Amino acid sequence: MAIRYSIIIPTYNRAQQLLLTLVSFETQTYPKHLFEVIVADDGSTDGTKEMVEGFQASYPIKYVTHQEQLGRSAVRNLGLRHASGLYIIFCDADFLVLPEFIRTVSRYHRKYPMAVISGIPYSWDDAYTHYYPDFSPEEKEHFRYRLTQTNLWNMDFESANEIIPLITPEDILHQTGALSKVVIPSRVPPNIKKQFAKTDVAPWTLLVTRCVSMRRSHLTRIGGFNERFVLYGLEDWDLGYRLHRLKIPFYSIKEVVGYHQEHPTHFRGNVINTENLKIMFETYGFNDSSLNLFALVPPSEDFETYKNTLRVLRRGIRSKLTRSSALLLRRTLQLTAKHFYQQNNTQAYKRSLQWIKKKAKNRKSRVARVLRKMLLKSEKQVE
Incomplete structure (x- = not known):
């Protein structure tokens, strides 16, 4: 049977987080022959290529890469060019999906076949899957507080010079319950979640690439992501805005389908929303x-x-x-x-x-x- 869902995972130097995300797709209750995972690498230098090519997946998996870093939009378009599914799911390399993830997305698409289906705002919760020595002081304090609550805090973290895994691939595969101990209660206020879920105005702001699905034909029609957006900020909302102009509806999945793996904020790179907003004004x-x-x-x-x-x-x-x-x-x-x-x-x-x-x-x-x-x-x- 034909591939129905192409999951595109853009990545740059996230090998350890990406490994857990790939393992989480092993646990899917959705038939594995009906989806594919495409890892689109923006020129990683941390062994991502070797990790993905050595990963023994029970589902179809592809690895595609740029030889040099071209940016968040370009690497997603690279993955899109290699996709064959009726629907595209964009999933971040640090988004750990739950076993019902694809089945839930599919249920929404059966009800809204032409829509954009977003995991936001109900899948905004974080999980500490790793300790990072380059957490900021505030991030380290949050980490200490959460792990102390679940009796997982270890004084060795304070002197660690390397990334320490808290969740292993075996924990994900065998559903050991370890993940539930490191989930961080959402820091997003309820009123903000409520506003994101409403689609009466600016519904296109639901398109957040942590977890979002849409028809491949719609993406092809609008030309994918605008590759003028190189660094962090607005490239996803720009895509959503163009889909909205085609009268495509947006719906939010009203349940948790995965967890963001918490990491140092600087991983996102420089936030240049000011320059990216100027690109939007120049465009529209x-x-x-x-x-x-x-x-x-x-x-x-x-x-x-x-x-x-x-x-x-x-x-x-x-x-x-x-x-x-x-x-x-x-x-x-x-x-x-x-x-x-x-x-x-x-x-x-x-x-x-x-x-x-x-x-x-x-x-x-x-x-x-x-x-x-x-x-x-x-x-x-x-x-």
Whole structure:
């Protein structure tokens, strides 16, 4: 039978975490002849190639690589070019899937065959599968606290100079229960999880590549990931935005299907969301408030305010009583995004904000209150 799911795992110098992730696919309850795993290596130098090629998998597995590091988008596209499944599942190298993972994704796709299916926000929980000597002091304190709670703390960790595994491949294969002892209760506030799961505004923010599935034909149609995004930040939401523009729906899996293997934050590399956001504005222009708002309220910093602002704007546009205030709000977001991108003519920008501020001064609707808050944020950007 034909491959139904191609699981693409991009990786760069994550051999130890990747090994556990590959082992976790051994435990899948979904028929192994119906899925394949493609490890797309962005030029690792830590023995990833040898580990994958020596891995004795009971499912089809492919290893593809760039000879040099080309970035997060390019390596995912590399995996996509070698995929044969009807659906593509993007799974991070540090995402440890549970046995029902593919079966659960398949159940959602049977109900929503044309949709993007996301493991976010219910699979945001972390697990300490390894100790890293280059954890930051704060990360080491979190590690110590969690392992002390489960009686796994060992003073030897404090003097360790090498990575120490806490979970072994045998623990995953034989479901020993060891994993449950190192799971970290989610640090994501319930209100943020709730906002991610809602798809009434900006549903494309559900596309987070830790764990997400979609039709291969849809990815081919839009050309995969934008390879101008090289480092961390926005490459997944950019892909989601383009799929959203094709009217493709988004749904969240309302159960835990895996755990992120906790690691030092610096593994992600430099966060350059500012430059990546400029790429998005250059690509799509300034006519969409859901993008323009990124310049004032980055969703990664305040997701609840981001979504609620879009809701207020949408309701305001629909009502004759608040439409003029809503249009001023939309104009404010557009002006701020343009100024963020161009970084010029600051005086003209300030004059425009002052004109809008004067217009909004005595208005009492909720739209007007949000407008004044956004104006205040806009003014602070040029102080």
